[in-house]
Amino acid sequence: MATIQVRVDDSTKTAIDSLFASLGLDTSTAVRMFLTASLEHDGLPFAVRRRPVKPAEKSKSRTAMFGCLRGKYKMSDDFDAPLDDFAEYMQ
Numbered sequence: 001m002a003t004i005q006v007r008v009d010d011s012t013k014t015a016i017d018s019l020f021a022s023l024g025l026d027t028s029t030a031v032r033m034f035l036t037a038s039l040e041h042d043g044l045p046f047a048v049r050r051r052p053v054k055p056a057e058k059s060k061s062r063t064a065m066f067g068c069l070r071g072k073y074k075m076s077d078d079f080d081a082p083l084d085d086f087a088e089y090m091q
Contacts, residue, residue, distance in 0.1 A: 004031070006031075013027075017028075
């Protein structure tokens, strides 16, 4: 197992630890997710631009972002509960 070290200022570290904790992740796991996604995309898993994106361009974007659906859906406590709605069609 290899180790990767990254230096960031204290305020960035505190903010990013808080952000990832709110997503149920630690920073190491989030970095591993980024690295894995980079391999799957054969590059960075997001667009890299030299200029800020205009609001009109943002609405046209179809790239899913991590956490973009936060608060817009509810996960059932019972994993199979959504399937109960379709039980009659599955028989």
